[in-house]
Amino acid sequence: MGAHTHDHGHHEESFISKYIFSHDHKMISKQFLVTAIFMGVVAVMLSIFFRLQLGWPGEKFAILNAFLGDKWAPDGILDKNAYLAMVTIHGTIMVFFVLTGGLSGTFANLLIPLQIGARDMASGFMNMLSYWFFLVSSLIMLSSLFVEGGAASGGWTIYPPLSALPQAMPGSGTGMTLWLISMVLFVASSLLGGLNYIVTIVNLRTKGMKMTRLPLTIWALLVTAILGVLSFPVLVSCVVLLIMDRTMGTAFYLSDIFIQGEALDVTGGSPVLFQHLFWFLGHPEVYIVLLPALGISSEIIATNSRKPIFGYKAMIGSILAIGFLSFIVWGHHMYVTGMNPFIGSVFVFTTLLIAIPSAVKAFNYITTLWQGNIKFTPAMMFSVGLVSTFVTGGLTGIILADSALDVNVHDTYFVVAHFHIVMGMSAIFGMFGGVYHWFPKMYGRMMNSKLGYAHFWLTMVCGFGVFFPMHFVGIAGAPRRYYDYSEFEYLDKVMDLNPVISMFAIVGGAAQLLFIFNFFHSIWYGQKSTQNPWKSNTLEWTTPVQHVHGNWPGALPEVHRWAYDYSNPEHEEDFVPQIVPLKQGEHAH
Amino acid sequence: MNLFILLVVVLAIIAIAQLTKVYDLSRTLRNSREEEISAADNRLNANAWLVWMFVFFGSVIYLYAKYGDYLPDSASEHGVAVDKLMSLNIWLITVVFFIVNYLLFTFASKYRFNPNRKAKFFAHDNRLEMIWTLVPGITMAFIIVYGLITWNSMTGPASSEAMQIELYSKQFDWTARYPGENKVFGACDFNLIGTSNALGMVTEEGVAAKIAEIDHNIEATEKAIADGIAKGTMPDSYKESLEDQLYKLKRHKQRIMDLKENEMNGVSQWKAGSDDKIVKGEFHIPVGQEIEFVFRSQDVIHSAYMPHFRAQMNTVPGMPTRFKMKPTITTAEMRQKLGNDKFDYILLCNKVCGAAHFNMKMTVIVDSPEDYKAWLAEQKTFGGEPAKKQEETKTEGSDTTMVVASIK
Ligand code: HEM
Ligand SMILES: [Cu+2]
Ligand SMILES: [Cu+2]
Numbered sequence: 001m002g003a004h005t006h007d008h009g010h011h012e013e014s015f016i017s018k019y020i021f022s023h024d025h026k027m028i029s030k031q032f033l034v035t036a037i038f039m040g041v042v043a044v045m046l047s048i049f050f051r052l053q054l055g056w057p058g059e060k061f062a063i064l065n066a067f068l069g070d071k072w073a074p075d076g077i078l079d080k081n082a083y084l085a086m087v088t089i090h091g092t093i094m095v096f097f098v099l100t101g102g103l104s105g106t107f108a109n110l111l112i113p114l115q116i117g118a119r120d121m122a123s124g125f126m127n128m129l130s131y132w133f134f135l136v137s138s139l140i141m142l143s144s145l146f147v148e149g150g151a152a153s154g155g156w157t158i159y160p161p162l163s164a165l166p167q168a169m170p171g172s173g174t175g176m177t178l179w180l181i182s183m184v185l186f187v188a189s190s191l192l193g194g195l196n197y198i199v200t201i202v203n204l205r206t207k208g209m210k211m212t213r214l215p216l217t218i219w220a221l222l223v224t225a226i227l228g229v230l231s232f233p234v235l236v237s238c239v240v241l242l243i244m245d246r247t248m249g250t251a252f253y254l255s256d257i258f259i260q261g262e263a264l265d266v267t268g269g270s271p272v273l274f275q276h277l278f279w280f281l282g283h284p285e286v287y288i289v290l291l292p293a294l295g296i297s298s299e300i301i302a303t304n305s306r307k308p309i310f311g312y313k314a315m316i317g318s319i320l321a322i323g324f325l326s327f328i329v330w331g332h333h334m335y336v337t338g339m340n341p342f343i344g345s346v347f348v349f350t351t352l353l354i355a356i357p358s359a360v361k362a363f364n365y366i367t368t369l370w371q372g373n374i375k376f377t378p379a380m381m382f383s384v385g386l387v388s389t390f391v392t393g394g395l396t397g398i399i400l401a402d403s404a405l406d407v408n409v410h411d412t413y414f415v416v417a418h419f420h421i422v423m424g425m426s427a428i429f430g431m432f433g434g435v436y437h438w439f440p441k442m443y444g445r446m447m448n449s450k451l452g453y454a455h456f457w458l459t460m461v462c463g464f465g466v467f468f469p470m471h472f473v474g475i476a477g478a479p480r481r482y483y484d485y486s487e488f489e490y491l492d493k494v495m496d497l498n499p500v501i502s503m504f505a506i507v508g509g510a511a512q513l514l515f516i517f518n519f520f521h522s523i524w525y526g527q528k529s530t531q532n533p534w535k536s537n538t539l540e541w542t543t544p545v546q547h548v549h550g551n552w553p554g555a556l557p558e559v560h561r562w563a564y565d566y567s568n569p570e571h572e573e574d575f576v577p578q579i580v581p582l583k584q585g586e587h588a589h
Numbered sequence: 590m591n592l593f594i595l596l597v598v599v600l601a602i603i604a605i606a607q608l609t610k611v612y613d614l615s616r617t618l619r620n621s622r623e624e625e626i627s628a629a630d631n632r633l634n635a636n637a638w639l640v641w642m643f644v645f646f647g648s649v650i651y652l653y654a655k656y657g658d659y660l661p662d663s664a665s666e667h668g669v670a671v672d673k674l675m676s677l678n679i680w681l682i683t684v685v686f687f688i689v690n691y692l693l694f695t696f697a698s699k700y701r702f703n704p705n706r707k708a709k710f711f712a713h714d715n716r717l718e719m720i721w722t723l724v725p726g727i728t729m730a731f732i733i734v735y736g737l738i739t740w741n742s743m744t745g746p747a748s749s750e751a752m753q754i755e756l757y758s759k760q761f762d763w764t765a766r767y768p769g770e771n772k773v774f775g776a777c778d779f780n781l782i783g784t785s786n787a788l789g790m791v792t793e794e795g796v797a798a799k800i801a802e803i804d805h806n807i808e809a810t811e812k813a814i815a816d817g818i819a820k821g822t823m824p825d826s827y828k829e830s831l832e833d834q835l836y837k838l839k840r841h842k843q844r845i846m847d848l849k850e851n852e853m854n855g856v857s858q859w860k861a862g863s864d865d866k867i868v869k870g871e872f873h874i875p876v877g878q879e880i881e882f883v884f885r886s887q888d889v890i891h892s893a894y895m896p897h898f899r900a901q902m903n904t905v906p907g908m909p910t911r912f913k914m915k916p917t918i919t920t921a922e923m924r925q926k927l928g929n930d931k932f933d934y935i936l937l938c939n940k941v942c943g944a945a946h947f948n949m950k951m952t953v954i955v956d957s958p959e960d961y962k963a964w965l966a967e968q969k970t971f972g973g974e975p976a977k978k979q980e981e982t983k984t985e986g987s988d989t990t991m992v993v994a995s996i997k
Pocket of ligand 2: 282283286329330332333
């Protein structure tokens with residue numbers, strides 16, 4: 001298995017090859033993380049901008065005018081098109097740039113070689129390209145906010161014909177072109193990364209690291225990468241066909257359209273085809289976002305409960321089951337597209353099946369806590385929070401999966417509540433947890449735990465404060481992606497929730513400053529970390545605090561046991577690293 | 590204001606920085622490590638989980654109490670079944686929500702770190718795992734079956750009693766169309782849409798007029814090109830754009846020529862439209878009558894959403910969609926029920942479709958059958974004054990009639 005030969009001497013590197021065009025997985029991981037944090041700040045700011053409009057429609061906010069200028073926020077009131085552009089770019093950045101590129105990019109790069117005992121990724125060069133595609137694609141997405149006509153505005157799902165026809169809305173002009181280009185580059189980045197992750201996990205595990213000894217982080221990242229490699233190409237096809245419809249006069253997604261006084265020369269295409277292709281990626285995508293967070297939290301919960309993760313094999317089984325099922329449920333986004341109702345029934349069935357492995361995971365987490373000896377590190381706080389958001393948000397998915405019920409709540413705020421809790425909050429919690437937990441590994445220093453607690457509690461309270469009330473706005477019949485809800489008599493009784501939601505959003509957004517400060521402050525001034533601060537079993541904590549090229553200064557470590565020998569009664573200590581050989585007669589897991 | 594916010598942010602950051610410094614310093618003095626979570630911190634957070642649980646559960650209960658009766662009783666027949674299913678699902682997930690979150694937070698709080706204790710080494714238990722695979726499995730089976738029964742009854746074909754209404758969407762309004770006496774909608778085609786024909790109704794005269802219009806434009810364009818070439822001053826780009834336009838016009842004409850006149854229930858669909866009624870702003874439906882909505886869209890995807898009837902269906906350009914329902918409560922009855930004489934049912938757009946998406950609505954009035962009849966009788970038919978119209982087109986010249994003949 002250690003077929004990877006690598007010169008891991010401490011040779012001098014220039015600034016450029018070390019920090020910019022690095023091939024080292026640890027550096028690339030940091031590059032992904034910092035880029036994602038930056039993108040996250042933008043996305044949060046956008047959400048606060050449009051939350052101001054939703055909370056206090058028609059009110060003037062000088063701050064909007066200051067940030068957005070006279071064109072988009074004349075007099076401090078958000079323009080209608082700008083509103084849709086903000087919502088769209090907020091969603092796009094959060095889903096793709098923060099929680100796909102950022103989350104997988106950071107932790108797959110950091111943890112895969114370190115936790116399987118490899119010197120680096122299978123291809124450092126591809127890995128570097130993956131980051132650079134990601135960065136360029138991020139910059140293009142951001143630049144689209146500044147073009148004439150504004151950024152793409154049709155929602156992150158960019159359904160044609162709206163997205164295909166520049167005359168349909170200003171955001172479907174240059175903004176949409178940039179969105180599409182950015183997304184193609186993003187997919188290139190994901191594929192380069194994903195292939196690399198898969199190959200590395202399959203080929204470069206160190207001696208003794210059987211698949212059944214892998215930490216659950218690696219299993220989650222492996223399945224995530226497989227989902228990405230299988231589904232992102234479909235998004236590329238989907239997007240390329242859309243680009244052709246926009247520029248070359250094809251009509252894959254267009255038919256029988258009369259717009260702006262003109263009967264377009266398009267017949268025979270199908271807007272619904274786009275949705276099938278889009279959601280064929282789109283649903284696996286939500287698990288691409290979620291699974292790494294679940295993997296991370298499994299690791300953190302086991303370590304800090306000082307207990308083995310409960311049902312290790314069942315956890316692997318449920319990750320695999322979720323991964324498989326996620327490919328055959330995409331139609332639950334399309335119950336009201338006019339799709340054949342029988343096909344709808346099939347998707348109801350497959351979708352609700354996912355509840356079973358999800359429930360297994362939730363109960364296994366809780367059982368891991370039971371009779372544990374729990375240390376509340378900031379990472380642990382976020383991981384316990386994740387179990388709550390995962391359960392709370394997952395349950396409302398049962399309603400949305402039921403086609404008969406979805407008819408009434410589809411595209412309402414109920415959906416917004418659901419996906420923010422189950423995907424947004426869970427994945428962000430996983431990401432924060434991961435950062436607090438592996439910061440010592442990344443930067444050789446500790447983050448401040450007091451600030452971590454403050455950050456956690458504010459985020460938890462504000463997160464639920466923002467998204468839980470949205471369920472009620474949604475079942476009262478409030479559609480999503482509306483600029484103003486004040487003119488609907490039947491919604492008046494829930495509208496007092498909107499300012500409350502917006503206030504939580506502002507406080508919650510501001511609370512992220514605690515994290516950002518803590519993060520950057522600790523990079524330079526944090527307490528120097530020890531080699532294995534959390535007393536963890538996994539291999540990454542056997543590497544020196546000071547990063548070396550090739551990870552382990554000497555030979556690669558050999559693995560003798562699974563990753564979860566915490567509080568094993570056959571041992572004195574409450575943790576037994578994977579490199580410790582079995583005692584004579586010790587029972588292996 | 591902005592300066593103020595900036596100032597607050599900057600001050601906050603400085604304050605945090607100072608605090609952190611003090612904290613770090615004291616840490617060094619006490620020689621304590623960041624990863625060694627102090628007993629006080631651990632206790633604080635363990636207790637905070639419980640406090641949070643009470644706050645969280647309390648707020649959730651408050652929200653249920655205050656906002657739980659989200660919409661008035663369903664005003665459609667299938668909606669009653671949907672609401673029943675919804676209540677059951679909400680009950681179920683609420684119970685599970687409380688149980689699971691309770692276990693999570695209390696375990697987290699209870700099993701806080703104690704240096705004198707070692708955690709229980711409990712790696713798996715097949716019996717337990719079987720339980721939480723099977724119980725959700727059985728529950729899901731029940732939800733699936735119950736859900737699909739409701740779904741199938743909602744989406745089955747409309748009965749023979751159903752009356753059809755077309756809802757037509759465009760940026761940013763709705764149009765309703767009733768098929769009239771003959772119960773057959775006139776054919777529609779996007780190629781015929783124009784200022785005087787918003788739905789693109791296909792009639793012999795309309796086709797002829799449109800072709801005449803296009804022919805006229807073709808002629809004018811051809812002439813402009815020829816003139817330009819003769820003068821020799823026309824920029825190439827302008828010439829290209831004219832040629833492009835010419836090409837489009839010819840394609841447009843071709844598509845109209847390809848239209849075929851079909852029959853339905855023994856009526857020509859090109860003629861069936863003359864008694865169709867087209868209304869905007871608000872539309873009426875009779876209570877107790879099964880209605881099959883047929884949806885069409887002019888430009889982009891919209892979605893016809895009528896929350897009070899638990900009804901929603903996308904409208905897709907180029908692909909008619911359908912949704913059937915039977916209204917059960919008239920607008921007047923609902924107003925009385927709610928004690929709100931301003932109440933109205935509403936049709937909204939629920940698929941983002943452009944800047945005024947949020948404003949794309951139409952009032953729905955459920956009438957008693959008599960009121961409905963009276964209202965419908967007042968609405969003008971599409972044909973309007975048919976005799977006069979026909980004469981107008983006749984005078985347009987013989988070539989038009991030829992074209993029409995050739996289409997047939
Ligand atoms: C600061 C916290 C956040 C706030 C206040 C917030 C708020 C909102 C709101 C109000 C919408 C508009 C919903 C609509 O009209 O359809 C929205 C859309 C969205 N948000 Fe967030 N959100 C936050 C964080 C996140 C996170 C962490 C994610 C990651 C999954 C996310 C993903 C999305 C997506 C995918 C959309 C849909 C965009 C669209 O309609 O195209 N948001 N958000
Ligand atoms: Cu999905
Ligand atoms: Cu619309």
